[in-house]
Each structure stands twice: as structure tokens, then as C-alpha cells.
Amino acid sequence: MxxxxxxxxxxxxxxxxxxxxxxxxxxxxxxxxxxxxxxxxxxxxxxxxxxxxxxxxxxxxxxxxxxxxxxxxxxxxxxxxxxxxxxxxxxxxxxxxxxxxxxxxxxxxxxxxxxxxxxxxxxxxxxxxxxxxxxxxxxIPIIKVMREGLAANNILSIYGIINGTSNYILTRMTKEGAPFDMVLKDAQRLGYAEADPTFDIEGIDTAHKLTLLASLSYGIGLSFDKVYKEGITAITPEDIAYASELGYKIKLLAIAKVVDSEIELRVHPTMLPEDYLISKVDDVLNAVYVVGDAVGETMYYGRGAGDxxxxxxxxxxxxxxxxxxxxxxxxxxCSFLNAAQNAGTGFKIKDISDIETMYYFRFTVVDKPGVLSKISGVLGEHNISISAVIQKGRREGEAVPLVVLTHKAKERDIVNAVREIDKTPVVAAKTRFIRVEDKEYN
Amino acid sequence: MxxxxxxxxxxxxxxxxxxxxxxxxxxxxxxxxxxxxxxxxxxxxxxxxxxxxxxxxxxxxxxxxxxxxxxxxxxxxxxxxxxxxxxxxxxxxxxxxxxxxxxxxxxxxxxxxxxxxxxxxxxxxxxxxxxxxxxxxxxIPIIKVMREGLAANNILSIYGIINGTSNYILTRMTKEGAPFDMVLKDAQRLGYAEADPTFDIEGIDTAHKLTLLASLSYGIGLSFDKVYKEGITAITPEDIAYASELGYKIKLLAIAKVVDSEIELRVHPTMLPEDYLISKVDDVLNAVYVVGDAVGETMYYGRGAGDxxxxxxxxxxxxxxxxxxxxxxxxxxCSFLNAAQNAGTGFKIKDISDIETMYYFRFTVVDKPGVLSKISGVLGEHNISISAVIQKGRREGEAVPLVVLTHKAKERDIVNAVREIDKTPVVAAKTRFIRVEDKEYN
CATH class of the missing domain: 3.40.50.720 (NAD(P)-binding Rossmann-like Domain)
Structure with missing residues (x-):
């Protein structure tokens, strides 16, 4: 009083x-x-x-x-x-x-x-x-939540949609089937993207924010340089449509998680089961999904920008x-974010080559008999097993997309397999892959 | 250091x-x-x-x-x-x-x-x-969020799913079309509901929590007695099915909002557009959707109970x-929650009779010509206008459901209209109504 x-x-x-x-x-x-x-x-x-x-x-x-x-x-x-x-x-x-x-x-x-x-x-x-x-x-008071609200928790994982511009672009690409460049131009016209959109669309802004969240959560200091960064510029409406057919949405995610006592820190377009709550966060809105060892799953949602x-x-x-x-x-x-303060927590940041997750591939192949057998053979040799295949629009002898969803595999094996597959004559264009986060399999 | x-x-x-x-x-x-x-x-x-x-x-x-x-x-x-x-x-x-x-x-x-x-x-x-x-x-660190994270905001509204037991029961009723009593028994068997479930299913526990949230947000002291409380015991699988047909889900909501400089404080089953993020919060999970004058819409999601x-x-x-x-x-x-501390904020708590919202009615009527005209006539006399009608399963002369969705109307008019309609000979059972929260119309 x-x-x-x-x-x-x-x-x-x-x-x-x-x-x-x-x-x-x-x-x-x-x-x-x-x-x-x-x-x-x-x-x-x-x-x-x-x-x-x-x-x-x-x-x-x-x-x-x-x-x-x-x-x-x-x-x-x-x-x-x-x-x-x-x-x-x-x-x-x-x-x-x-x-x-x-x-x-x-x-x-x-x-x-x-x-x-x-x-x-x-x-x-x-x-x-x-x-x-x-x-x-x-x-969204996410810094307060991580630093104080969840202070009693070992943070097991963080999945964030924390760049409104990218989320806006992906949402419109998803709803309208429109290509990236067109939607970006429109976003710039409407003020949702800057004249130089690099930081937003290349995942750099998302990585800046992930750096702060991960430092608070894991005491690993400010590890921006160690965050894997991949933007959304190569995502096509076709990828989004295939994702949808497989039951997934594509979001630019900031991911931090503890796996085998190491930390994964990565920003990339991610396929997420469309029935996840975070998959329904559209337009310029942001959300951070955080799992703690005590609290379990939580999510924080709101506007990530604006005056x-x-x-x-x-x-x-x-x-x-x-x-x-x-x-x-x-x-x-005050020194909460200093690596020195948190020395000895024992967390090592995992190299992207060492992560394991599910993958979506879009191969561009010449449509002829034996192609699937050839590609699945190479995948198998690299310990990659297939969980779904979509092959459409048969045009004998022409380049057509071949979509493959894998079970859990190692990124290093994925990269090596793609390098080998892209050298084979049945492949007509560089293979694209998108990482998938799905609790059912991960 | x-x-x-x-x-x-x-x-x-x-x-x-x-x-x-x-x-x-x-x-x-x-x-x-x-x-x-x-x-x-x-x-x-x-x-x-x-x-x-x-x-x-x-x-x-x-x-x-x-x-x-x-x-x-x-x-x-x-x-x-x-x-x-x-x-x-x-x-x-x-x-x-x-x-x-x-x-x-x-x-x-x-x-x-x-x-x-x-x-x-x-x-x-x-x-x-x-x-x-x-x-x-x-x-969910919602107390910290309201007290500190959103401290700079006039809180315009709070919508909370903050009783896991009720949400579990409604979710199973929705997914299985099962009646309330059966799901309650199952919930008790599984440990999701207590032997005496009164506090959970009658909205009392939800009202306790709303009392704390509203006091933090509006400085109105602890106003539990002034919270309107209605539980989920009268909700039927039929109501849930009609709600779904109209594009809504039924959730037990804690609602606090400022309308015309007065505070509404109410706990009742609520029909919500099924594409709202909070409508997708199922099972024992909790979520609180908060709108602030500066921050705009935010939502906080997680487990509302458990060790x-x-x-x-x-x-x-x-x-x-x-x-x-x-x-x-x-x-x-410390005295944050004392009414005395917050005297003079000028907020009055609105009586439930004075609220205005949309309503869903399920009339049980004798199926004969002129019934809809009779009922819509009474509604009209009480300034209630209809936005949708569902009339199914025609069985001439027998009791059948007649479902009506209204535009925004006053609760007092609703209660008076129902009283009058329930006295007419065309009505075969007490009329049920459920309040609807829909930004499109509210």
C-alpha cells in the first residue's frame, strides 16, 4: 500500500x-x-x-x-x-x-x-x-519466459517461427501457389519486406534471434557463427504442394535442440506435420514452441514486429x-549471455553434417524405366531408407519431378547421396532437399 | 562474473x-x-x-x-x-x-x-x-506474462482454456460423439477427473483462475463472486455436431474483456470459430489468448496440470x-491483487444480463408448419436477428431439434425470449443456448 x-x-x-x-x-x-x-x-x-x-x-x-x-x-x-x-x-x-x-x-x-x-x-x-x-x-515476452518463467527447466528443444517476413511469404506461396519472387515483390510493395530483404529471406535475422534464445537456454555464449543458416529463396510452389500432399507445411524454423548431449542450432525451411499447432501460425505472426524437461511442451504466439x-x-x-x-x-x-559465465556446461554445438532427421527430396529426373530403382539404390547404399514416393505427370523421356520422403537419416549421408545421384545421367537438374521435423519419427 | x-x-x-x-x-x-x-x-x-x-x-x-x-x-x-x-x-x-x-x-x-x-x-x-x-x-508462465511481460498494456481481452479436465471431456465428446456422462466416467477412471468433479465441470476452477488473471489485468481485486459461472454438464454431442456444421468448436472458456469501460467476467461453454488457434487446443492442454492495446493478440500454450x-x-x-x-x-x-491498492481504476464488472454476443439456440419443437415463423417472430420482438437456421430430420408431429444462430444480441433479451418461447405449445423441451465468440461479428 x-x-x-x-x-x-x-x-x-x-x-x-x-x-x-x-x-x-x-x-x-x-x-x-x-x-x-x-x-x-x-x-x-x-x-x-x-x-x-x-x-x-x-x-x-x-x-x-x-x-x-x-x-x-x-x-x-x-x-x-x-x-x-x-x-x-x-x-x-x-x-x-x-x-x-x-x-x-x-x-x-x-x-x-x-x-x-x-x-x-x-x-x-x-x-x-x-x-x-x-x-x-x-x-511475445519470450526472453522473460526463457530466462525466468522456464528457469527451472532443462530446455530440450526450441522451434521458432521468428521472422515475420519469411512467414508471410511462405504463407502466401502456400495459399496462392505463387512463386517466391512474385510474393517477395508484393511483400516489398506492402511494406512486409525491406528493399534489401537478405537478412529476412536468407535466415540471417532468424539466426540472430536463435543465437540469443540458445544462449539463454544452454549457456553456450553467443554462437551466431555456429548456427547453420539456409533461407527460403529456393522453395518453390511445387515443393509446397508436395509437402501438402504428404501432410506437411513448410515453415522457416529456428531450431535448437539437445541431441546426445550436443546442441543443434539450425535455421532452414522445414516441413512440419500440418496438424501441429505451430504449423497453423501464418502470415506475419510469430510463435516459439519450447519443450522443457519439467514443463513439457509450451508455445508462445503473437506479433513479431510492428511499432x-x-x-x-x-x-x-x-x-x-x-x-x-x-x-x-x-x-x-547481467552476464547471463556471456560464454565465460557459463563455461563448463559441457555443451558442444553439433555440425550440420552430424544431424539426423527426416528428409524430403525433389529429384528432377528423366522419365524412363529404372530411374526410381537407380535412385533408391544409391540412397540405400548411403543408409537412407524411403518412407514415401510421389511420381506424377509421366512424360516418357522428359524431365519430371520425383519426390521422395525418407526415414531418419544422417545429413552427411544425404549430402553424399545427392552428390552421387546428381552425377548420374538420369538426373536433369540439381536435386533439392528439405529437412522434416516430425515427432512421430524423430 | x-x-x-x-x-x-x-x-x-x-x-x-x-x-x-x-x-x-x-x-x-x-x-x-x-x-x-x-x-x-x-x-x-x-x-x-x-x-x-x-x-x-x-x-x-x-x-x-x-x-x-x-x-x-x-x-x-x-x-x-x-x-x-x-x-x-x-x-x-x-x-x-x-x-x-x-x-x-x-x-x-x-x-x-x-x-x-x-x-x-x-x-x-x-x-x-x-x-x-x-x-x-x-x-505456462501466464502470471509472469500478465504481470511483467505485458505490464505496458491495457488488457483488452483474455480468453482462456484453463481447465484440463473440461477440455479433455469436450475434446473426447467432439472426436467420438460420446455423451458427457460416459466421457466423464472414463476421465475419472483414467485419473483426468476427480471423484468429485464439481469444480472442474461446473466452471468453478476456471472461475478461480479467471479471478486471479482479471485481478492482475484490471486491478479490480479478487472478484470471484462476480464471475458468471456455467459448466459443461448440459452440453450434448448433438450441440457439438451442430456447432461443427456451423464452423464452430465448443470450449469451456474463461473470458475477461473490456466493453464500454466495463469488465465482463464469465466462464461458460463457448462456440469458437474452428480455425482460431485456440480452438485447436485439445485434450488436457491449456491456452490463454490475451489481447493488449500495444502488443495485439498473443497466446500462451502448455500443460495446465501435472506434477x-x-x-x-x-x-x-x-x-x-x-x-x-x-x-x-x-x-x-505484493499487494498487487488487493482491490484497495487498485481503487479508482474505475472498472465496473458487467452483469451477465448486460453482455452482448452471438448465441446458438437448440430448440426442441414439435415438427409442424409455422414453428420457425412462431419462434423467429418471438426472437424478432426481442431484437434478436437470426443469422443461420438448421432444421433436420423432419418427423411430422414429433419433437425435433431446431437450431438457430443469432447475430449479436443482448443476454437479457435472449433470456426473456427463451422464457416466452418455452411457454409456447410448439416447444417440447427446455431450450438450450450457448454463447458464441466470433471476431467477425463481435
Whole structure:
């Protein structure tokens, strides 16, 4: 009852989409937050090179500045919110803010996944917090869930749809049978994909986020370089149609799982049984399916991007910092993500060649007798056994697709078998394969 | 890096299902938890009247006792975990533990929903925490999500499947077309329903949990008495089949939502469009769908009961208490759930008569010409307009079902119309109605 209201002064660097959402939430919901938590959040400054453009938020006078260092060097500011994205000058700003004794909140997954060790080490040294709830899955409080909600669990596996752009593209390709390039162009036109979509469609953004989730879950430090990354650019409407015929959907998944005391870290298009809950997560929506040894299966679903959802995560971090107080580093390690802190957990990251899963192949073969026998022979020699075959549209002597679904096999055997098969004269184009995750068989 | 390991000494009262799971997690995952959080959780005592039965957990010597007060009065114990359930002696134990300066963790939704004000007030006075993550939706960290993860949001609505027993029964009725009584008996035989299933099948357990969620979300205190409660005992396989024909599934839902600045709090069987993600949550699984003004739609899914999932939630609360330290009440109100603390939020709880939604009717009528006209006439007089009608199995002069789906209507009008219709000679049995939640129309 006698809670003293404490104020926390916030400066935002970067007044773009997420910056606008964050400012709007702080300004509109300050009363609600104070009633709920006893903390008053004060939006003291916003820095952006463009202070003129109308973002649809009424910013009080004197708040806007073009100089980030007016925030970083302001002794009255407690929390610096970095929302400019990219590596520099975001990193410089963050380190300077920490050195000045500020807590930092950020949505910058690329920076944390690739330069996080330096940043978390500095936060540790300064006894300050880095809040990064907004860096993974937008408004879904997945960082809090992994770090606190499931803290009692050995995390057995994580399967995440954590890139809205890819999920939007795959969803439209699935619903309309449209090719990748066409849907990408449309997504760019509609603002769901950036002018340079590389990070989204090549799985890099997904890998940044997986790096953070896996580090929290397994204490393996920030292992972005060790994440296997494969995007969705080679997926065709035909693959999606065959997947459907076999009872699967294709999603770009972030996968982390413990197998034989090693960690698999991989991002790739994945065939999932269409009746899985996560298979029904469509359009720009995100979901993270997490299995813990105590809690069993859980899933977290919501908007992975956008001004207000991501702003919701940013503001929850600010509230947490206000609630925990300045000594939170001693209480629940700032250095949580540092490999050094977690040394000796004994987890090794598995090379992609060593994984075992089910595979979908689409061979392009010359339609003549004996082709299936030839291909299944090579697969058999590489210890790969077949669970289903689809052969359609017979056109004697012409190139036709031959679809094969395998039982569990080793990636190394798959790659070797494909190399051998692609050299045989019956194959008319490079063979494509897609990994399958199916609890029934895995 | 220099985190000092702090120990927290735990005593568990109640060595049943959840008590065993909690003990197992503490004993098995203590090393993991210490690496992750820097806190050592020590299981010091477990009290239960039965200290002989084998629970499949190896409990160190000297830990078991038959006397709960050996825990409550042990000065070395920091956290008392209450897992006996029910009102007394759980309440007495909890209050005594708080008075002795212990933090309390509990899974007891019935006690908190009905006597929580007294308990939270005592916790406040003693500056101690009550952890109750395990009280709602088992292993899903929904309390943390609502209190912290979505703290920046005005919560617009909550839709929860938060009673595994009811969901199991409805799922089997749906899949098998089996009647309620038969599935209930089977559920009891399989251990999914208790010998006295009243709390589960009459919506009371769901209402206990909704009371806690709504209090966190709206600052309306613990309003269990004001929750509208209707169970699933009157649902028939015919209703489920008609719902399916209309594109809906029937789920026992906990609903809290803001409509015209008032709060609706209701628990009842609900028809939901079958393509909603939450409609696909079957068997004993739980899910809570939450819409916030900033975050938009989110959903949280997992096991709502069981030794290990619920134990996961209990242990996460213990870790939180260890991490926050003793002064957490000043930091993030222990009194969070007290109405007094939240006075003046201005929310009034809406009477069920005042709600507006869509309705499904199953009339049992004598099959003769003019019946539909008579019934639709009465509905029209009560401002209820029809969106669909199903009339099947014509048997002139006999009682047959007439199914009607309405557009949005007022509950008061619905009740009045049914009263009038049930008095007419064309009606052969009491009319049943089921509320429908459909974003398309609501």
C-alpha cells in the first residue's frame, strides 16, 4: 500500500517505427503503468537525425534532439533505449551509455548476436542491465519466459517461427501457389519486406534471434557463427504442394535442440506435420514452441514486429529495470549471455553434417524405366531408407519431378547421396532437399 | 562474473502430485538453476501426513515430517511452498508462514480467489511475496506474462482454456460423439477427473483462475463472486455436431474483456470459430489468448496440470523470490491483487444480463408448419436477428431439434425470449443456448 512511486527517466535513440511505438506507449499508458507497478516512466529525450517528420505521436516540446549524445551524456537519464538498429553507431552509443552508468534497452538482435559478448561484458563491469525482450519475437515476452518463467527447466528443444517476413511469404506461396519472387515483390510493395530483404529471406535475422534464445537456454555464449543458416529463396510452389500432399507445411524454423548431449542450432525451411499447432501460425505472426524437461511442451504466439508490439516489449524491459533497481546485476546476472559465465556446461554445438532427421527430396529426373530403382539404390547404399514416393505427370523421356520422403537419416549421408545421384545421367537438374521435423519419427 | 551464490531454503507442505514434481525438479535441476541464476535452492523439509508412500523421488534423510509447523516455525526456512490445496488448513498455514517472515509459494487458486485479500494483505504487512504462478495454467508462465511481460498494456481481452479436465471431456465428446456422462466416467477412471468433479465441470476452477488473471489485468481485486459461472454438464454431442456444421468448436472458456469501460467476467461453454488457434487446443492442454492495446493478440500454450509442469511453475516462483530479495514488496507490490491498492481504476464488472454476443439456440419443437415463423417472430420482438437456421430430420408431429444462430444480441433479451418461447405449445423441451465468440461479428 505504501509503495513509494519511483521515477525512471528514459531517452530513446532512434525515432523510427519501434521508437514511435515505444514513445506512444510511454505517453499513453504511463498512468496505467504507474498504478500497476508503482513506477513512473518519464520520456525525457528522443534522438533522431530527422526531428521533423510526423510520426503520429504528440511529443512534448524539448524532447526531440538530433544528437544522441545529449541522451547518453544526460545525467538525469536512467535508461537509454537504442532503436536505430545495425552495428554502428548503435554499438558505440550502447557502450558509451553503459560507461555513463545507464541501463540499456534494445531491439537490436543483429548487434547483440554478433557483438553481444563485448556489450554484455561492459554491462557487467558497470553493473547495469541490457534489456532485449524486443530483440526476439517482438511483443511475445519470450526472453522473460526463457530466462525466468522456464528457469527451472532443462530446455530440450526450441522451434521458432521468428521472422515475420519469411512467414508471410511462405504463407502466401502456400495459399496462392505463387512463386517466391512474385510474393517477395508484393511483400516489398506492402511494406512486409525491406528493399534489401537478405537478412529476412536468407535466415540471417532468424539466426540472430536463435543465437540469443540458445544462449539463454544452454549457456553456450553467443554462437551466431555456429548456427547453420539456409533461407527460403529456393522453395518453390511445387515443393509446397508436395509437402501438402504428404501432410506437411513448410515453415522457416529456428531450431535448437539437445541431441546426445550436443546442441543443434539450425535455421532452414522445414516441413512440419500440418496438424501441429505451430504449423497453423501464418502470415506475419510469430510463435516459439519450447519443450522443457519439467514443463513439457509450451508455445508462445503473437506479433513479431510492428511499432506497438515491439514497443510493448521495450517498455516491459524499462519497467523491469525500474522494478529491479540498480543492483539487478548481482541479483540475476547481467552476464547471463556471456560464454565465460557459463563455461563448463559441457555443451558442444553439433555440425550440420552430424544431424539426423527426416528428409524430403525433389529429384528432377528423366522419365524412363529404372530411374526410381537407380535412385533408391544409391540412397540405400548411403543408409537412407524411403518412407514415401510421389511420381506424377509421366512424360516418357522428359524431365519430371520425383519426390521422395525418407526415414531418419544422417545429413552427411544425404549430402553424399545427392552428390552421387546428381552425377548420374538420369538426373536433369540439381536435386533439392528439405529437412522434416516430425515427432512421430524423430 | 562475481555473482555471489545465495542459498534459499525451501519447505514444502503437501507431498502429493505437485509436491513430488516440485521436489524432483529442485533435487534434479539444482545445479542447472545455480549455474543459470546464481541461486542455490535447498530443499530443507517436506511435510505430509503420509511420509511412507513412495512418490518415486529419492528424498534425503531427515527431510520428511508429518508436522507442517516444523516448516512454518523453522527459522532457517526462507520460502514455504503450500501444496495441500483447499481452504483449511492451507490458509492457516499460509498466514502463519507469512507472520513468521517466510515468503509463500502456492498452487492454490481456490484459496487465493476466495480468501486472497486477507492473504495478500498479510503478505503486504510482512513485506513478503506470494508466488502463485502454479495456480493458473500449470506450467505456462501466464502470471509472469500478465504481470511483467505485458505490464505496458491495457488488457483488452483474455480468453482462456484453463481447465484440463473440461477440455479433455469436450475434446473426447467432439472426436467420438460420446455423451458427457460416459466421457466423464472414463476421465475419472483414467485419473483426468476427480471423484468429485464439481469444480472442474461446473466452471468453478476456471472461475478461480479467471479471478486471479482479471485481478492482475484490471486491478479490480479478487472478484470471484462476480464471475458468471456455467459448466459443461448440459452440453450434448448433438450441440457439438451442430456447432461443427456451423464452423464452430465448443470450449469451456474463461473470458475477461473490456466493453464500454466495463469488465465482463464469465466462464461458460463457448462456440469458437474452428480455425482460431485456440480452438485447436485439445485434450488436457491449456491456452490463454490475451489481447493488449500495444502488443495485439498473443497466446500462451502448455500443460495446465501435472506434477512436473506445475512444479516448473512453483520452482520459477522460488527462483524469482531468491532473485528479487526480501524487499521485493516495495519494488513490485505484493499487494498487487488487493482491490484497495487498485481503487479508482474505475472498472465496473458487467452483469451477465448486460453482455452482448452471438448465441446458438437448440430448440426442441414439435415438427409442424409455422414453428420457425412462431419462434423467429418471438426472437424478432426481442431484437434478436437470426443469422443461420438448421432444421433436420423432419418427423411430422414429433419433437425435433431446431437450431438457430443469432447475430449479436443482448443476454437479457435472449433470456426473456427463451422464457416466452418455452411457454409456447410448439416447444417440447427446455431450450438450450450457448454463447458464441466470433471476431467477425463481435
Amino acid at each position: 505504501s509503495q513509494a512511486v519511483q521515477s525512471v527517466n528514459v531517452g530513446i535513440i532512434g525515432f523510427g517505427t519501434v521508437g514511435s511505438g515505444t514513445a506512444r506507449i510511454i505517453l499513453q499508458n504511463a498512468g496505467l503503468i504507474e498504478r500497476r507497478t508503482g513506477k513512473k516512466i518519464i520520456l525525457r529525450r528522443i534522438a533522431d537525425l530527422d526531428t521533423e517528420r510526423d510520426r503520429g505521436v504528440a511529443i512534448p516540446q524539448g524532447v526531440l534532439t538530433t544528437d544522441a549524445f545529449e541522451i547518453i551524456n544526460d545525467p538525469a537519464i536512467d535508461v537509454v533505449v537504442e532503436l536505430i538498429g545495425g552495428i554502428e553507431p548503435a554499438k558505440k552509443f550502447m557502450l558509451a551509455a553503459l560507461k555513463n552508468g545507464k541501463h540499456v534497452v534494445t531491439a537490436n538482435k543483429a548487434l547483440l548476436a554478433t557483438h553481444g559478448t563485448e556489450i554484455f561484458t561492459e554491462a557487467d563491469a558497470q553493473h547495469r542491465s541490457i534489456g532485449f525482450e524486443a530483440a526476439v519475437a517482438g511483443g 506497438m508490439p515491439t514497443g510493448s516489449a521495450v517498455v516491459s524491459d524499462i519497467i523491469d529495470i525500474a522494478s529491479r533497481g540498480e543492483t539487478s546485476c548481482e541479483r540475476r546476472g | 562475481s555473482q555471489a551464490v545465495q542459498s534459499v531454503n525451501v519447505g514444502i507442505i503437501g507431498f502429493g502430485t505437485v509436491g513430488s514434481g516440485t521436489a524432483r525438479i529442485i533435487l534434479q535441476n539444482a545445479g542447472l538453476i545455480e549455474r543459470r541464476t546464481g541461486k542455490k535452492i535447498i530443499l530443507r523439509r517436506i511435510a505430509d501426513l503420509d511420509t511412507e508412500r513412495d512418490r518415486g523421488v529419492a528424498i534425503p534423510q531427515g527431510v520428511l515430517t508429518t508436522d507442517a509447523f516444523e516448516i512454518i516455525n523453522d527459522p532457517a526456512i526462507d520460502v514455504v511452498v503450500e501444496l495441500i490445496g483447499g481452504i483449511e488448513p492451507a490458509k492457516k498455514f499460509m498466514l502463519a508462514a507469512l507472520k513468521n517472515g517466510k515468503h509463500v509459494v502456492t498452487a492454490n487458486k481456490a484459496l487465493l480467489a476466495t480468501h486472497g485479500t486477507e492473504i495478500f494483505t498479510e503478505a503486504d504487512a510482512q513485506h513478503r511475496s506470494i508466488g502463485f504462478e502454479a495456480a493458473v495454467a500449470g506450467g 512436473m509442469p506445475t512444479g516448473s511453475a512453483v520452482v520459477s516462483d522460488i527462483i524469482d523470490i531468491a532473485s528479487r530479495g526480501e524487499t521485493s514488496c516495495e519494488r513490485r507490490g
